Amino acid sequence: MRLFKSSEYAIRSLVYMAVSGIEVCSVKTLSDALDIPYKFLGRLMSRLGAAGIVTSQQGKLGGYSITRPLHEVHLADIIDVVEGLESYDRCILGFETCDDKNPCPLHDQWSGHKDGIREMIDNVTLADLARSDCKRI
Numbered sequence: 001m002r003l004f005k006s007s008e009y010a011i012r013s014l015v016y017m018a019v020s021g022i023e024v025c026s027v028k029t030l031s032d033a034l035d036i037p038y039k040f041l042g043r044l045m046s047r048l049g050a051a052g053i054v055t056s057q058q059g060k061l062g063g064y065s066i067t068r069p070l071h072e073v074h075l076a077d078i079i080d081v082v083e084g085l086e087s088y089d090r091c092i093l094g095f096e097t098c099d100d101k102n103p104c105p106l107h108d109q110w111s112g113h114k115d116g117i118r119e120m121i122d123n124v125t126l127a128d129l130a131r132s133d134c135k136r137i
Helices: 005-020 027-034 038-050 075-082 107-123 126-130
Strands: 054-057 063-066
Touching: 005 027, 005 038, 005 063, 005 075, 005 126, 027 038, 027 063, 038 054, 038 063, 038 075, 075 107
Parallel strands: none
Antiparallel strands: 054 063
């Protein structure tokens, strides 16, 4: 299982904003720094704005800033806005019905991992990512 590009870009952008020290970050700055297509990133930031994760400021010095405290923005919040969380609850082989009573061939091996991934995205925050020793964004 892997994040969609849109979620990858959203998380990378928000982490960059959190650690860069730039109060208001333009889409151009984010696009250039993170090598993310400008138009795609503009639409993505608008969606994050509509969800209240970022706020926009118009004008020459305009751009986006994170609205909530970093410890209140969970990966699940970001992913839900961008791609939805349905794929994190579905069967890994794509069956419509897959549960303990009607399992797919990978159900027993996958269910624990799936639960762990869901728990991680529900609990990890932007504050956690900003504190990371990793220097890649």
